[in-house]
Amino acid sequence: MGVLLFIFFIQIAYVTTSTLRLIVMMKGNAKLASIISFGEVFIYLLGLATVLDNIDNWLNVVVYCFGFALGVYTGSLIEEKMAMGYVTVQVITRKEDSDMPQQLRNAGFGVTSWLGEGLSGERLVLMVLTKRRRQAELVNKIKEIDSQAFVVSSEPKTFIGGFWVRRTQ
Incomplete structure (x- = not known):
């Protein structure tokens, strides 16, 4: 159960970070976007490595996908609150x-x-x-x-x- 929760939350963190990086980049702040991308890739690799290490359990893949979807939603909520530009x-x-x-x-x-x-x-x-x-x-x-x-x-x-x-x- 611990692995599933880790995969779930790491995916939410990854996609939320990815969304924020994209917004910052589109607003013209390339330096901040590149700093955010470092954390984004680090989080991504942690999640992917965990799923691949436990690929024998199909539920890990489902949770990975569900975490991705929830990350998209979370990222869009944060972007709305930031209301940059x-x-x-x-x-x-x-x-x-x-x-x-x-x-x-x-x-x-x-x-x-x-x-x-x-x-x-x-x-x-x-x-x-x-x-x-x-x-x-x-x-x-x-x-x-x-x-x-x-x-x-x-x-x-x-x-x-x-x-x-x-x-x-």
């Missing part, structure tokens, strides 16, 4: 005379807005850049102002100039 949120509202840009600015968000053309007339288009941990707050504020607004978000890799560069320097 920024999101760009584009908002399209039918209310071209809306004061949404000013309300969002008053809430601490950087907003650029312009008039656009939709299928049935003018639309107000907003581009908002915010930290990922504030994304839910932003979306809730948008819904509060205009529940019919069209909202799309994405994660920018790089940005130069503008509101955020001045604030983060």
Whole structure:
């Protein structure tokens, strides 16, 4: 039973570490990602060696796979809590005379807005850049102002100039 628990928890640790390394690397921190990868491979080898040493028990392989699956889930939960980086949120509202840009600015968000053309007339288009941990707050504020607004978000890799560069320097 001790071997099964070891395999299970080592797999959770391995995949969680692997997920975190990938996130850190995608956010552009190659040095931290390489440090994390050392621990990741060490944990992986411990788990794999244990399974291979006890390969005669099929339950070890099943637990190894189950630990992997739970590690993916655990890693995604941790990533959600970390909420690293920024999101760009584009908002399209039918209310071209809306004061949404000013309300969002008053809430601490950087907003650029312009008039656009939709299928049935003018639309107000907003581009908002915010930290990922504030994304839910932003979306809730948008819904509060205009529940019919069209909202799309994405994660920018790089940005130069503008509101955020001045604030983060």
